[in-house]
Amino acid sequence: MNRLDATFQRLKGKGEKALIAYIMAGDPSLQDTEQLVLGLERSGADVIELGVPFSDPIADGPVIQQAAERALRSGTSLRRILTMVAGLRRQTQIPLVLMTYYNTIHAYGEQGFCRDAAQAGVDGLIVPDMPMEESGPLKDRAEEAGLDLIFLLAPTSTPARRAAVAKASKGFIYYVSLTGITGAKLTDLGNVEDNVKRIRKVTRVPISVGFGVATPEDAARIAAVADGVIVGSAIIKQIAAHQQDPSLVTTVGTFVSSLKQAMLNPAAVG
């Protein structure tokens, strides 16, 4: 069984939800990313989503855009990220999902990219700017290589789209909690709950929710309705604030364990 399926299954057996931490690879450097991934795992993250920095992102808010700028300035490239992942795989079995815009994959070559990513130890891919309708060739290459292609659904997705994504998505489904950019504020929790229920009716694939989850309280609330909770901007803000500190990893870890603790024990955060 692959690492993503195994993780969601193991957590389900314990009645727990997955905490999925999004960080930008190479922010502030790839050596830091390697240590951050290990630190995030020690602090309770169950899955790591690694952003591949890109100069023209579509859904990224300012916090993530600045992280991408720092990563590009430190000389981060897709090849170097894959080398770092291969190094991580000698130290951890935590599921790793690459979040990358399609251009980057295209420039590398779909087939070579899927092969190299899988060989390095990547488990899944999220390609936010690739419409499902156009994903056929990449999906085939990903499947051949053993990579899960994870698709997104949004509050505006139609029932037909929900059904199609539910069928196509592997590993988990990424439900975007709001229409807007990353780092926006989570407001309509009732709507998130309704939509997660609708998706659940048409699939057995785990459903993870991201966009706007910033506090332990948010994480606990989302954990009550979804299988996975994705947190990006709030973690990256901590990285930005402490990028020069020798205590970077422990500081970020403290924040991430507060998220996980709230998910495990929602009563404690009210």
Ligand SMILES: O=P(O)(O)OC[C@@H](O)[C@@H](O)c1c[nH]c2ccccc12
């Ligand atoms: O930053 P937030 O609001 O915590 O949301 C997660 C999000 O950043 C991450 O999953 C992500 C980064 N870039 C994206 C582009 C599209 C969809 C999702 C993403």
